[in-house]
Each structure stands twice: as structure tokens, then as C-alpha cells.
Amino acid sequence: MGTRVTRIALGDFAAPAAGVARRAAPPAGVSARAAAATLVVRRASVPQFSAVAVTWSGESGAGPVSVAARVRRGGAWTSWRAAGDAEPSRDGGRRFRDAAELLWFGPGEGVELAVTAVAGRAPRDVAADLIDPGERPEDATVAAPPADTAPPAATAPPADTAPPADSAGPPGDTAGPRVGVAAAPDLVPIPPPRIPMPAIVPRAGWGADERKMTWPPEYRPAVRAVTLHHTATTSNYPAADVPKILRTIYHFHAVSRGWGDIGYNVLVDRFGRLWEGRRGGLSRPVVGAHAGGFNSYTAGISMIGDHRTAAVPAASLESAARYIAWKLSLGPAIDPRGSTTLTGGGSTSRYPPGTTITVPRIFGHGLTNKTECPGRYGLAVLPKLRARSYALLGKWADAGTSRLRMTMWRVADATWFVRPLAPPVIRGTPGDLPVPADFDGDGTTDLATWIPSSGTWLIRYSLTRRLGRTVLGSAGDVPVPADTDGDGRAEPMTWTPATGRWHRVGLPDVTYGSLPDDVPVPADYDGDGRADLAVWRARTITWHARGLPPVVHGEEWHLPVPADYDGDGRVDPATWSPNTHRFYVYGQDPRDFAAGDIPVPGQYDGDVPLELAVWRVEADRGRWIVEGMGEVIIGTPGSEPIPVS
Numbered sequence: 001m002g003t004r005v006t007r008i009a010l011g012d013f014a015a016p017a018a019g020v021a022r023r024a025a026p027p028a029g030v031s032a033r034a035a036a037a038t039l040v041v042r043r044a045s046v047p048q049f050s051a052v053a054v055t056w057s058g059e060s061g062a063g064p065v066s067v068a069a070r071v072r073r074g075g076a077w078t079s080w081r082a083a084g085d086a087e088p089s090r091d092g093g094r095r096f097r098d099a100a101e102l103l104w105f106g107p108g109e110g111v112e113l114a115v116t117a118v119a120g121r122a123p124r125d126v127a128a129d130l131i132d133p134g135e136r137p138e139d140a141t142v143a144a145p146p147a148d149t150a151p152p153a154a155t156a157p158p159a160d161t162a163p164p165a166d167s168a169g170p171p172g173d174t175a176g177p178r179v180g181v182a183a184a185p186d187l188v189p190i191p192p193p194r195i196p197m198p199a200i201v202p203r204a205g206w207g208a209d210e211r212k213m214t215w216p217p218e219y220r221p222a223v224r225a226v227t228l229h230h231t232a233t234t235s236n237y238p239a240a241d242v243p244k245i246l247r248t249i250y251h252f253h254a255v256s257r258g259w260g261d262i263g264y265n266v267l268v269d270r271f272g273r274l275w276e277g278r279r280g281g282l283s284r285p286v287v288g289a290h291a292g293g294f295n296s297y298t299a300g301i302s303m304i305g306d307h308r309t310a311a312v313p314a315a316s317l318e319s320a321a322r323y324i325a326w327k328l329s330l331g332p333a334i335d336p337r338g339s340t341t342l343t344g345g346g347s348t349s350r351y352p353p354g355t356t357i358t359v360p361r362i363f364g365h366g367l368t369n370k371t372e373c374p375g376r377y378g379l380a381v382l383p384k385l386r387a388r389s390y391a392l393l394g395k396w397a398d399a400g401t402s403r404l405r406m407t408m409w410r411v412a413d414a415t416w417f418v419r420p421l422a423p424p425v426i427r428g429t430p431g432d433l434p435v436p437a438d439f440d441g442d443g444t445t446d447l448a449t450w451i452p453s454s455g456t457w458l459i460r461y462s463l464t465r466r467l468g469r470t471v472l473g474s475a476g477d478v479p480v481p482a483d484t485d486g487d488g489r490a491e492p493m494t495w496t497p498a499t500g501r502w503h504r505v506g507l508p509d510v511t512y513g514s515l516p517d518d519v520p521v522p523a524d525y526d527g528d529g530r531a532d533l534a535v536w537r538a539r540t541i542t543w544h545a546r547g548l549p550p551v552v553h554g555e556e557w558h559l560p561v562p563a564d565y566d567g568d569g570r571v572d573p574a575t576w577s578p579n580t581h582r583f584y585v586y587g588q589d590p591r592d593f594a595a596g597d598i599p600v601p602g603q604y605d606g607d608v609p610l611e612l613a614v615w616r617v618e619a620d621r622g623r624w625i626v627e628g629m630g631e632v633i634i635g636t637p638g639s640e641p642i643p644v645s
Contacts, residue, residue: 002209003247005255006047006130010039010115013122017041026114029080030068036119039126042112044072049130051104051233051248053256054083054115055097056123063120067100069128072110080114081105084232084308085371096258098123101373104233104245129256133244136207142243142273188604188629190420191402192395194645195329197442197463198322200266200274200282206243208250208262210279215260217280217486218287219529220296221569222331222608224340225361226324227291228382229264229302230374235310242269245304253289263289264302266323272315274323277302281488283330283443284529285569292348294368299327307375317381317388324362324385325392330443332567333399333606336361336389344368362386399606404643406624407447408635409434416447418644419634426460436644437481437490440464445644450479450492457492472505482522482531495520502533512546515539521560523571536560536575543573553586561599567608574601583612597625602643604629615641 011017016039026038054067067083083100113128203210233245250262264277265288277300280286290300301323303316328334339360345351349369357368362385365373395401406419414428425447432449439446440463448459452475459468473479473494481490484504494503500514513520513535522531525545534545538558543551551573554560558575565572565585574585576599583591583599593599597614604611604626613626615635622635635641 002134002136003251004047004049004132004134005251006049006132008041008043008046008111008113008128008130010041010113010126010128012124012126013037013039013117026066026068026116027080027112029070030114030116031082036117037122038114038116040112040114041128042110044110046108046110046130047132048107048109049111049132050106050108050244051102051131051133051252052083052111052113053099053102053129053131053248053252054113055099055127055129055256056115057125058096058098059124061121062098062117062123064118065098065100065123066114066116066118067103068114068116069103069105070112071105071108072112073106073108077110077112078105084306084373097256099252099257101232102249102252104237104248106237106241129252131248131251131256133207133247136243136247138205138207139240139243142201142205188406188624188626188632189400189402191405194444194462195326195392195396197283197326197444198274198319200276200323202276203279206246206275208247208279212250212254213261213279214254215289217278217284217529219280219527219569220285220287221527221564221567222297223285223299223327224297224334225299225342225359225363226327226336227294227298227300227363227365227368228320228374228378228385229290229300229365230307230378231267231302231304232306232308232373232375233304235270235305235307237270237304239269239271239273242271242273242275242304246275259289261289264300265290266299266301267304268301268316268319268323269304270313270316272313272319274319280486280529281441281483283438283441284486284488285331286529291365291368293344293346293351293353294342294349296344297342300365303374303378307378308372309375309377311377312381317384321385321388321392324389325396326443328361328389329393329396332608333397333401334361334393335397336393337386342368360386362389396606401606402604402629403606404602404604404645405445406632406634407436407642407644408622409640409642410636410638411640412638414449416449417635418447419632428458433479434640434642435479435481435492436642438483438488438645439468439481439490439492441487441489443645447644448481450494452477455494459492470505473503477503478520480520480522483524483529484522484531484533486528486530493522500535510546513537513544519560521562523562524569525562525571525573527568527570536562536573551586554584558584559599561601563601563610565601565610567610591627593625598641600624600641600643603645604643613643 009017020041023038052069068080070078070080253259253262262277267275288300343356345355346353408417414432415424416426418425435448435450436445440461442463444462455473457470472492477494483490502510512533517538518535532545538556541554553573554575561574561576581593593614600613616623625631
């Protein structure tokens with residue numbers, strides 16, 4: 001059964017709806033600040049519900065409003081509960097419905113509401129949504145809390161990440177000399193072990209009705225800070241109720257308030273379980289609806305509880321720290337104990353529009369917005385949350401730490417080597433092609449191969465450590481995995497040169513680009529979080545991306561090397577000249593490298609712009625050179641260099 005909602009209209013303070021009384025003071029048992037007037041409605045019998053959401057017109061410019069409710073259960077009335085204050089809801093010139101925070105009661109059969117105009121203009125078009133989350137099969141599958149919320153040992157990087165002396169492999173395919181230590185500061189450091197993505201229950205796991213999702217995901221280049229929230233619903237709930245609570249919050253945000261989706265990027269319950277909130281990809285810098293005026297460049301995590309009155313459980317704190325450490329490790333280097341600047345503001349915040357403020361990297365919602373969220377107990381754990389997140393990040397908080405792994409694909413025997421490991425990681429069959437991408441959305445590149453003869457994709461998922469198998473494409477196709485739907489996960493995809501047809505699993509083919517010298521280069525050229533179908537047309541030195549104007553860049557003999565070189569969240573057209581050995585990035589001056597170099601640009605260090613890098617063959621070995629960071633001996637002639645996260 002899906003979510004059901006009963007709406008009770010309370011009307012205006014000047015003209016209450018039928019059955020609604022306007023009083024000079026709230027009912028006994030309700031505490032309100034200097035009440036100017038109160039709307040009271042009582043319904044002893046209504047369809048079953050579990051949560052109460054009171055909203056009013058965002059156009060009314062209402063002053064402070066207090067909301068309280070009690071419910072009838074088993075023939076008896078509960079005590080009154082006051083809702084927390086929720087900030088007004090605006091997005092630029094758009095206004096949505098204002099509201100008090102959601103109240104969760106559990107199953108109820110009747111309701112009494114008191115909406116008090118404390119001061120200033122009284123709200124108009126007041127309404128209450130009684131939300132019944134229903135029962136769904138997903139509820140039973142995620143009912144049990146985790147047995148152990150301690151972080152896995154792998155999240156703590158070792159003190160010395162250099163490979164052991166006896167890690168010899170095939171000639172040339174070794175990690176090279178010890179690097180990343182004081183004796184060799186000029187060489188590219190070996191990345192510490194990747195921080196694993198913590199277990200996060202996906203939206204489908206709590207029964208999100210995607211038909212309510214009417215706000216397409218938006219993205220910024222990176223996450224600079226994390227905002228801590230609490231839901232202010234209730235702190236005393238069983239594990240099995242969490243999916244239901246999430247469905248009521250989802251309806252409250254997406255429908256009652258009109259946001260089109262849940263506002264928080266991630267939520268954490270009192271048992272330490274993490275839940276996916278806003279759609280758009282957990283590893284992506286998705287713009288939420290959780291800190292009006294300062295949603296850009298921040299991620300929002302909300303603790304399911306009311307931390308005005310209840311302490312934050314240790315399990316919630318630990319899981320929140322694990323999520324924050326993982327999230328911050330995916331972008332530029334960030335010390336969660338530090339601070340950053342954000343530009344925002346507006347009527348929903350404490351600052352005028354366009355104000356630039358300095359905030360801690362992990363801060364409470366009330367720092368930027370007019371709200372008591374995340375409650376006094378939530379504010380009290382911020383120092384611990386910063387310290388724990390920093391400990392989990394380890395070397396990933398250091399801008400000098402290499403963000404990419406250097407891998408070599410040896411074409412002759414379809415064998416994959418990943419620095420600093422010397423033995424081969426993957427052994428394939430000659431003729432296989434490498435197709436690495438983040439297929440599971442955890443922010444780490446999954447090593448994968450494509451077998452042209454059968455169209456088989458073999459994907460080694462980093463999240464589950466399992467091997468996946470998908471069949472798509474045939475001999476003669478070009479495999480080009482990309483995230484075309486913006487969910488944070490790359491999809492297997494192939495392009496047929498003869499017809500210009502793009503093939504994706506479960507979707508109809510699309511024809512785009514078909515000239516003989518077209519090269520498929522799908523990427524996110526407009527910064528909307530979705531890879532655009534695109535081709536580099538050497539004959540006319542033109543980049544064509546579906547739905548976007550063509551861009552003239554390069555020369556006919558160039559090779560395409562698109563990437564987000566300036567860190568603005570949009571992939572830039574770029575080419576490499578095998579004749580002049582130059583990088584030509586659109587809008588930038590060309591850069592020179594040596595003859596025979598193979599371009600391997602990427603986000604090697606912890607700042608925002610990408611680094612230009614090349615792999616150079618010298619006699620029987622290869623040299624990986626990263627501009628500004630140094631070099632590493634890795635690979636042999638006949639290998640293909642591939643940097644991966």
C-alpha cells in the first residue's frame with residue numbers, strides 16, 4: 001500500500017475554514033510565545049495516519065508561527081507536542097509553502113491541532129496533511145539495525161603506504177621506487193587506501209515513490225562543507241519504523257512543501273543506519289534543499305530524531321562521521337576541522353542575498369538559517385563529528401595526497417596492473433578492451449573489461465567486491481561507459497561507427513554522429529550531472545554534443561582528451577597533438593610535452609583544477625609524469641596507461 005494523505009484545511013486567521021475555531025489563546029497544555037491568535041481544529045475520527053505536517057502559503061510573509069498537535073489512539077488522547085520551527089521555503093524567485101517541522105506520532109485515529117500566530121502578519125491558507133506511510137515489502141527487509149557500527153579497519157591508512165620490497169612482478173610493471181616518503185618528496189605519492197563507501201540504504205530500500213520526484217537533480221563542481229540537521233520528528237522509534245518515517249518526510253518535503261524531492265542528501269537513524277535521501281547519486285555533489293540560500297557546495301545529513309530534547313546516540317555520530325569522511329574524500333582535499341567560504345543568503349537565511357560568509361567545514365543548520373536545527377544536543381556533538389571525520393579521512397585530508405591510482409593495461413595478454421600492487425589485478429583474454437568507470441556509484445572506479453566477440457562486460461564492483469556480467473554491443477562497436485541518467489552510476493554503453501547508433505541496456509537506441517572519422521566522447525559538457533552523447537568530428541575539427549551548440553576546437557590530426565580541466569563542473573573540449581606533443585584545452589593556452597608522450601590528465605592532487613600528465617616510454621620501461629607533482633616508473637612498451645580513482 002502506498003502513502004495516503006488526508007488534508008485538513010484550516011483557512012485564514014481572518015476567515016477560518018468550516019469546523020475551525022479562532023481563539024485568543026491556545027488550548028490548555030500548549031505553550032506558545034505571546035500568542036496573538038490561535039486556529040484550533042479537532043477531528044476525533046480520521047483515516048489512519050502517522051505523521052502531521054502543517055503548512056501555509058509562502059506568499060503570506062507570515063511572522064513567527066507555533067504549531068502543536070496531539071493524536072487520538074485507542075480512544076485516548078496523547079499529550080500535546082510542539083513542532084520545531086522550519087525555515088521559509090524559497091528558491092530564487094520561486095516560493096513554496098512554509099511549514100513547521102514534521103511531527104511523527106505513529107498510528108493515530110484522531111487529531112487536534114493548534115496553529116498560533118505569535119507576532120506579525122498571520123499566515124494564510126493554513127493546512128494540515130495527515131500522512132499515512134502505509135506498509136511496504138521493503139519495511140521488513142531493512143528492519144534490523146546493524147550489529148556493529150564501528151568503522152572497518154580499512155578506513156585508517158597505514159603509516160607507510162610504500163610497497164614491500166619483495167613485491168616484484170613482471171619486468172617493468174612494478175610500483176617503482178619507494179615514494180611518498182621524506183626521502184623522495186619530488187615523486188608522485190602512492191594514494192592511501194580508498195575510504196570505502198559506508199553502507200547506505202538506497203531510496204528503493206525505504207520505498208521512495210519516484211513519481212513524487214519532480215525536481216531534477218542539480219549539481220555543483222564539489223562539496224565544500226557538510227550541514228548537520230535533525231528531522232525534529234521523534235527520537236523514540238523502533239528500527240522497523242524508519243522506512244515509514246522516511247516516506248512521511250519525503251511526502252512532506254516533496255509534496256506538502258512543494259520541493260519535488262526530499263531535502264537532505266542522506267539521513268542517519270538512531271541505530272547508525274544511513275539512508276539515501278535526495279536523488280542524484282550519492283557520490284555526486286548534488287544540490288539539496290536543506291539550507292536555503294546555502295544549498296550549493298554543501299551536503300546535508302540529517303539525524304532522525306529530535307535533538308532539542310534527546311542526546312545524539314553514539315551509533316548515529318559514528319555513522320555520520322563515516323559518511324562525511326567518505327563524501328569529503330571524493331573531491332578536493334578538505335580538513336573537516338577547518339573552515340570555508342560560502343556565498344548565498346536570502347529571505348530564508350540569516351544573511352542578505354549574495355553574502356559571502358565563513359563557516360566550519362561541518363556546521364549546524366542554524367548557523368546559516370533561522371532555525372534551531374539541529375537542536376542543542378546536535379550542536380554539542382559538532383566538535384566530536386569534526387575530529388572523528390578527520391581521523392577517518394587520514395591522508396585524504398592532505399592536498400598533497402594523490403587522488404588517482406596509476407594503472408597499466410597490457411594489451412598483449414589483456415592484463416591489468418594497479419600501482420602500487422605488482423601482481424596483476426585482472427587477467428583477461430587478448431582482444432579484451434578496458435572499460436573502467438564507476439558503475440556502482442561509490443566514487444571509486446570499477447575495473448572492467450569488454451569482450452568484443454560476445455559483447456560481454458565483466459565489471460569488478462568496488463562496493464561489493466563482486467564480479468558483474470552484462471551483455472551489450474557486438475564486434476565493431478566502441479565501448480563508452482558513461483552516466484547518462486545522472487544517478488551517479490556509469491552505465492555500459494556502446495557506439496556503432498557505421499551507423500552512429502548508441503546502445504544502452506534497457507533503453508532504445510539513439511542515433512547521433514555517423515561520419516567515418518567521428519570519435520565518441522560522451523561526457524558532462526553542460527554541468528547538469530548527466531553525460532551528454534557527443535562525438536569529436538576531426539574532419540571539421542568540431543565537438544558535437546547532443547542538445548548543445550557545436551564547438552570548434554583542435555586540428556584534424558589531433559586526438560580528443562576531454563576532461564574538466566578548470567574544475568567548474570563542466571567537461572572541457574580538449575585535444576592532444578601527436579605531432580607537436582601539445583595539450584590544447586578549450587579556452588586555455590596550449591602546453592608542451594615531449595615526443596611519444598601519451599596524455600593521462602586527471603585530478604592527481606587535492607586541489608580543484610586537473611593536472612596535465614603524460615606517460616612516456618623509455619626503452620624497456622614507462623615513466624608517468626604529473627605536472628607539479630613529479631614522476632613514477634611504471635609500465636612497459638605495449639601497455640596502455642589509465643588513471644583511475
